[in-house]
Amino acid sequence: xxKLIVAVLIFGLTGSVNALSEGVxxxxxxxESLRGSAELDVTRGADKxxxxxxxxxxxxxxxxxxxxxxxxxIRGYRIDLNSNKCLSCHGxxxxxxxxxxxxxxxxxETRDGMTLSDVSPRRYFCLQCxxxxxxxxxxxxxxxxxxxxxxxx
Amino acid sequence: MKFIKNxxxxxxxxxxxxxxxxxxxxxxxxxxxxxxxxxxxxxxNTEEFCIxxxxxxxxxxxxxxxxxxxxxxxxVRATCPDCHVPKDWTHKIIRKIAASxxxxxxxxxxxxxxEKFVAHRKSMAMREWKRMKDNDSxxxxxxxxxxxxxxxxxxxxxVKMHSSALASGxxxxxxxxxxxxxxxxxxxxxxxxx
Numbered sequence: 015x016x017k018l019i020v021a022v023l024i025f026g027l028t029g030s031v032n033a034l035s036e037g038v039x040x041x042x043x044x045x046e047s048l049r050g051s052a053e054l055d056v057t058r059g060a061d062k063x064x065x066x067x068x069x070x071x072x073x074x075x076x077x078x079x080x081x082x083x084x085x086x087x088i089r090g091y092r093i094d095l096n097s098n099k100c101l102s103c104h105g106x107x108x109x110x111x112x113x114x115x116x117x118x119x120x121x122x123e124t125r126d127g128m129t130l131s132d133v134s135p136r137r138y139f140c141l142q143c144x145x146x147x148x149x150x151x152x153x154x155x156x157x158x159x160x161x162x163x164x165x166x167x
Numbered sequence: 168m169k170f171i172k173n174x175x176x177x178x179x180x181x182x183x184x185x186x187x188x189x190x191x192x193x194x195x196x197x198x199x200x201x202x203x204x205x206x207x208x209x210x211x212n213t214e215e216f217c218i219x220x221x222x223x224x225x226x227x228x229x230x231x232x233x234x235x236x237x238x239x240x241x242x243v244r245a246t247c248p249d250c251h252v253p254k255d256w257t258h259k260i261i262r263k264i265a266a267s268x269x270x271x272x273x274x275x276x277x278x279x280x281x282e283k284f285v286a287h288r289k290s291m292a293m294r295e296w297k298r299m300k301d302n303d304s305x306x307x308x309x310x311x312x313x314x315x316x317x318x319x320x321x322x323x324x325x326v327k328m329h330s331s332a333l334a335s336g337x338x339x340x341x342x343x344x345x346x347x348x349x350x351x352x353x354x355x356x357x358x359x360x361x
Binding site for chain 1: 327343354
């Protein structure tokens with residue numbers, strides 16, 4: 015019985031010492047993120063910027079109503095109160111001439127479903143939904159598959 | 168009377184040395200004047216001179232610093248005069264004379280606050296777009312020569328436009344490439360914009 019108590023005490027003590035030394039090693043509460051752990055008092059170096067992919071064919075959608083992603087570079091394309099560079103090609107006025115994908119009629123609708131004569135303010139800021147792509151690897155394994163209706167066999 | 172006659176005599180029949188001196192002085196003076204003029208002219212053709220006024224430094228220069236002509240992978244830059252002042256002499260002088268109006272604008276403070284600058288941006292931008300349109304984007308083409316564009320190195324969208332609209336001369340650089348170095352004014356009603 016005495017031996018058992020001693021054994022439990024020793025086990026418990028070494029355990030707490032271990033926990034203590036771990037606590038000393040890292041001051042972030044032991045939280046590890048996908049990009050590695052960082053000490054709270056140290057600024058973690060930034061990852062290398064990934065390059066935006068150059069022009070390519072439209073990228074397939076994975077589900078119905080997915081906002082298509084942007085298959086080209088968009089450096090310097092301003093979208094603000096004064097101008098919207100995206101609409102210089104994707105707007106209905108210019109889409110035929112430029113060969114760009116036309117913005118869908120849903121972009122003209124208010125949230126109540128009323129169709130306006132011009133792009134609805136809530137759909138004006140393209141990059142809220144449509145984003146350019148970089149050549150980045152997934153941080154975690156992903157087995158997502160497109161819905162059947164969008165998959166080619 | 169005799170005094171005046173003597174002076175006239177001296178002036179109308181100068182000695183050989185006198186003629187030589189006058190010619191030499193004239194030549195030297197001409198060299199100094201022309202050299203000084205060109206030096207002064209090229210001094211006004213630098214970025215430091217352009218951003219010497221806060222109107223340029225606080226507005227257009229700060230906007231330009233985010234763009235490809237300031238920061239890029241190869242470190243080649245186009246500074247203010249590369250785009251805004253013609254390279255060849257005749258056009259440069261014409262532009263320089265026109266720019267005296269900008270000195271007047273600076274003295275009268277027409278854009279001496281951000282608010283005034285933004286309010287005035289459209290008329291200034293349209294003047295510059297018109298200048299570039301009228302000279303077939305000459306200042307762009309000082310570096311970007313269509314003859315040497317390699318379409319196999321360009322993006323598919325660039326090839327499409329450059330091989331049709333630009334090649335046929337139907338459009339010039341500035342028709343599509345507005346706002347590449349500075350922020351844009353309200354583009355409502357400008358061809359090619361929403």
